Amino acid sequence: MSLYADLRLRRGDLELRVALAVAPGEVVALLGPNGAGKSTALQLLAGILPLDAGRIELDGVALDDPAAGVHVPPRDRRVGMVVQDYLLFPKMSVLENVAFGLRSRGMPRERARAEAGAWLARMGLDGYERRRPRELSGGQAQRVALARALIVEPRLLLLDEPLAALDAGTRPAVRAELRRHLAGYDGCTLVVTHDPLEAMVLGDRVVVLERGRIVQHGPPAEVARRPRTDYVARLVGLNLLTGTASGRTAELPSGAVVALAHDATGPVHIAFPPVAVTLSPRRPEGSARNAWPLVIADLEAHGDLVRVTADGAVPVLADVTPLAVADLGLEPGGQVWASVKASEISVYPA
Amino acid sequence: MSRRTADLRVPAGLLIPAALGVAILVLPMAGLMVRAPWRDLPAILASDEVLTALRLSLVTATVATGVALVCGVPVAWLLARTALPGRSVLRGLVTVPLVLPPVVGGVALLMVFGRRGLVGGWLYDTFGISLPFTTEAVVLAQVFVAMPFLIVAVEGALRTADRRYDDVAATLGATSWTTFRRVTLPAVAPGVLAGAVLCWARALGEFGATVTFAGSFPGTTRTLPLEAYVAINAGDSDVAVVLSLSMIAVSVTILVGLRDRWIGAT
Numbered sequence: 001m002s003l004y005a006d007l008r009l010r011r012g013d014l015e016l017r018v019a020l021a022v023a024p025g026e027v028v029a030l031l032g033p034n035g036a037g038k039s040t041a042l043q044l045l046a047g048i049l050p051l052d053a054g055r056i057e058l059d060g061v062a063l064d065d066p067a068a069g070v071h072v073p074p075r076d077r078r079v080g081m082v083v084q085d086y087l088l089f090p091k092m093s094v095l096e097n098v099a100f101g102l103r104s105r106g107m108p109r110e111r112a113r114a115e116a117g118a119w120l121a122r123m124g125l126d127g128y129e130r131r132r133p134r135e136l137s138g139g140q141a142q143r144v145a146l147a148r149a150l151i152v153e154p155r156l157l158l159l160d161e162p163l164a165a166l167d168a169g170t171r172p173a174v175r176a177e178l179r180r181h182l183a184g185y186d187g188c189t190l191v192v193t194h195d196p197l198e199a200m201v202l203g204d205r206v207v208v209l210e211r212g213r214i215v216q217h218g219p220p221a222e223v224a225r226r227p228r229t230d231y232v233a234r235l236v237g238l239n240l241l242t243g244t245a246s247g248r249t250a251e252l253p254s255g256a257v258v259a260l261a262h263d264a265t266g267p268v269h270i271a272f273p274p275v276a277v278t279l280s281p282r283r284p285e286g287s288a289r290n291a292w293p294l295v296i297a298d299l300e301a302h303g304d305l306v307r308v309t310a311d312g313a314v315p316v317l318a319d320v321t322p323l324a325v326a327d328l329g330l331e332p333g334g335q336v337w338a339s340v341k342a343s344e345i346s347v348y349p350a
Numbered sequence: 351m352s353r354r355t356a357d358l359r360v361p362a363g364l365l366i367p368a369a370l371g372v373a374i375l376v377l378p379m380a381g382l383m384v385r386a387p388w389r390d391l392p393a394i395l396a397s398d399e400v401l402t403a404l405r406l407s408l409v410t411a412t413v414a415t416g417v418a419l420v421c422g423v424p425v426a427w428l429l430a431r432t433a434l435p436g437r438s439v440l441r442g443l444v445t446v447p448l449v450l451p452p453v454v455g456g457v458a459l460l461m462v463f464g465r466r467g468l469v470g471g472w473l474y475d476t477f478g479i480s481l482p483f484t485t486e487a488v489v490l491a492q493v494f495v496a497m498p499f500l501i502v503a504v505e506g507a508l509r510t511a512d513r514r515y516d517d518v519a520a521t522l523g524a525t526s527w528t529t530f531r532r533v534t535l536p537a538v539a540p541g542v543l544a545g546a547v548l549c550w551a552r553a554l555g556e557f558g559a560t561v562t563f564a565g566s567f568p569g570t571t572r573t574l575p576l577e578a579y580v581a582i583n584a585g586d587s588d589v590a591v592v593l594s595l596s597m598i599a600v601s602v603t604i605l606v607g608l609r610d611r612w613i614g615a616t
Contacts, residue, residue: 048517074520081521087514091536100532101522152523 002026003156003188006054007044016040016212022156022188029203029220030192033231037212038192042158045190046081047074058155058188075104077156080149084161086141088133094120094144095129101152119147123181138166139174146181157182159191163198175201196235200224208232226348228269239277239316241270242350250347256313259289261342267350274307276344277318281328284339291339292316296332299325306330310338382595387588394592402569403577404596410485410573411553414492415500418549421493422500423542427530429501430508441505448498455494456562463490463563487564488571492553499552500545507541508534544608551604555597 003022010016016037022028030038043049045056047063050071056064058079063072088097099116103109120126123143133141142162149157162178163171179202182189191202199206200220208216208223208231216228227233233240243250245264249257258270278284284291294312301307305319308330316338320330330336360368387394394400428434429441447455463470463481473479481487515537519529535542557575564571566580574593581589 046517046521048520074517075523075525077521079521081518083514083518087512087518089515089533100519100524104519104522104524104528148522
């Protein structure tokens, strides 16, 4: 009783090859940059787009199997969908929106409306039955969209950037609420997002998609601590290097050597946070064994700190205070030494 | 502001032809107003011929619009939402009447629906029905000439409507017919209304196809424009002017009603 999907599609520049499995009650977050194929994957699962090849199976029933000529149309799939802008039917009341699925399946109007009313109450929206969608806040519209999708008891729920349309102020509260509603849903859920925080908070498991392929998957904490691609590393705010370890050192493809706190062997990922990087005008003395001469490529405000992008044999991101920027006279094109303590570096097999 | 005052300096090479163009469009209507027999106007409007023609015009234009809605909206849907092969050819065919001289439409209708026409012959032989020179023929001529306006307007509305609503409806279990009825049609309702009004106005003013295919029989096929033509030919310019004015009133009312959609008034 679960989703198994092997999605293969070529469309324009995108070549999608994604294998996914989602257990009942599990929430999988599909994380990736724009154009990675996340939304396309959802459209394939919803049956809006046909697969080139592969297979989609829900609760043991094939929904798509191009080789066998199987394509179950969207309306017979029991797959619910909530998209970024919610797409509530604008000419219908909130109650009619939620009752739409039941009415479409032939339920008498009064019964469908009663059930829709019960769902609205469950979503904390009693009293909003007669409102029009445009009279709702973003968070309320999202709950209506969720109720509209869940009322027909889908076995698979697809959420496409469910929080992207909200302003930054309301997003945390709506996110927490969405998480609560998803926890109460016993079907499979797939959330598409480009926001790492959203993926970490909502997902029991995170699957990272880049250019149509899965590049990393695992529990949120694992993905956040041990990124395997530059994209994920940048998302979770870590420096990521790849090299070959031998004992307490690792050699990068550029020839630079990184000192490690623990023994390691073979191909490794080396990760450390930008705040662990110290910048200084001359080669630093003292305990930091990793020090590299670099050229500053870019400076940009990053919260209360300034994020410095420096290139060289070991490209790094460093977060320093505005005061340090002034003291060191940092500017693009300038020379600087970057140092990191071995104890701040985490190393894991590539 | 400075931008706007600068715009006021219009070169004479543009101003003079523009003034001429406006005059050509506005003078005839102004002339009608000047020549209108305002004192006799109520009596003329209440006369039997005028009332009969008015009633016939309103009824036929309304029925024609109804037919155009029932058949034209599905045509627009086919053009906008399906991957029908030969769609562009079909679009070209159904919009030909927009540029066709109406009298050509009338001749064509006569060839097809006339008593010896392709369809008309069969209708007459089988059911004893003869279309030409009946009120039904008036309606048919109006549909032929006016339905393309509706199709073009509705197709445009369907193209700009967000198709993802249809996808959502499908995931909720709706059949494509339910989706069309409850989601697509309400979304394009303003476009359908605009198309229907335009279609109605065009049907009301129909002359060439009507007079060719349906003739000019008082009470059955002599609509307002035909009545005006008969009046002016009979030298009764007062009646012709009053009928013309009443049709201008209808046109202006419709333009004002649709100005937000079509003229983009701000």
